[in-house]
Amino acid sequence: MSTTTEATTESLQPDLTDRIRGAILSGDFAPHQRLIEADISARFDATRAAVRTALMNLAGEGLVERLPNRGARVRAISVEEAIEIVEVRMGLEELCARKAAENVSDEDAAGLADLREQIRSAVDAGDLVGYATLNQEMDRRIRELSGHATATQLLERLHAQSARHQFRLAYHPGRVSQSGPEHIAIIDAVLARDPDAAADATRRHLQGIVRLLSELP
Structure with a gap:
């Protein structure tokens, strides 16, 4: 060659x-x-x-x-392994949310506020596909705002490994009406530039995912 x-x-x-x-x-x-x-x-x-x-x-x-x-x-990821992945993500995503709240600029805040309204609209309309896409975009922006390259790299890998189970959860009855407000709470905390609230909202959201995964057949 x-x-x-x-x-x-x-x-x-x-x-x-x-x-x-x-x-x-x-x-x-x-x-x-x-x-x-x-x-x-x-x-x-x-x-x-x-x-x-x-x-x-x-x-x-x-x-x-x-x-x-x-x-x-x-490679098949078992539910048990998916739960472990989310538990690892919890610490990393709390870190990213905390740093995003510390770093967010006025320009960043305007973009997040727009994304917040898009998420609310998708939830109100029951648009599962649109909501899933917006959820991924929110996760990406939080990682980007955190400025934490190591956490971002690890999270992208972990998200990929648990993507199939996340997809199943997205279509779980009532899931969007529950997770939508949780995502909005994370954005609100970042917009308020409150690192502790951002970390807490992120932890509560991921704890809910762990509970749902543990209930999957």
Whole structure:
């Protein structure tokens, strides 16, 4: 392979990892499903070497598991493990919420206030898909405002691992009417520049997720 081709493959690699990750999180690849390099290569129009590297990246994130002499498959996350992930997230997200409240600027606050109203509208309309997207955007903004690179990196990995269970919870009866006000409370605390209130609201929200996960069949 020429140096130019290697450089091109290297530059495309993060995108391929993102695309395969997206397929796993959206359910295109099911838990325990074998990930055959030739099939993925054809699906994403990528080289076998690029696919192999992407799968290694995703194994490092905990989304894929390598099988001795059998390639790779989508790693299944049990409810028990999902609960542990949320418990770990709790400390990290409290930290990010606290720092976001300390760091938020007037410009940031205006954007958060707009997002708050979008969340309220989605809840009132019963728009589950829209609400889920806004929820992800809120989480992203809090992490961004925190300015804590290490916590952000860890949280992004943990969110990816528990995404399937989060999706199940999003459609749990009455979940949106409960979690919507919880998210709004987090935003309100950040807007008030109250670190303790932001951390408390975040902890209460995640404790609710743990309770719901423990009730899943």
